[in-house]
Amino acid sequence: MSPPEHLGYLFDVLLDLEEPMPFLFAAASPSLQLPDSVREKVAASGRGLIVPWAPQQTVFQHLATGWVISHCGAGGTAEALAQGMPHRTNLNRKGV
Known part of the structure; x- marks a missing residue:
């Protein structure tokens, strides 16, 4: 399982929590290539924010x-x- 796949599972859990838990994810590593589908899912949820640095x-x-x-x-x-x-x-x- 690749790191982006692990992160996809993490985001799925955070987004599926019955009691919403807002989150910030700083994706500072240039080697981390999150799929656009993950970024779009997080953005559409209104629960999380993915930023290049924090x-x-x-x-x-x-x-x-x-x-x-x-x-x-x-x-x-x-x-x-x-x-x-x-x-x-x-x-x-x-x-x-």
Whole structure:
């Protein structure tokens, strides 16, 4: 399963929640090629926003931010911990 396919499943779960949970997804990596269908589905939902970049400290400090899923980079991890942000890093290849 490719990373864009994993992300498609993540977006499906977020968009299908009975109680809507707004989300921001920063797709900063130039190697990440999200399919247009995923971008369109998220945009049409009104629940999420996919952006090419987001200032992490500003996002982590915003009162609307409740938790973070991260690729586990040192900068983002340190910034989330500094803000006391509940933080889930990426799963290993076995899904654990």
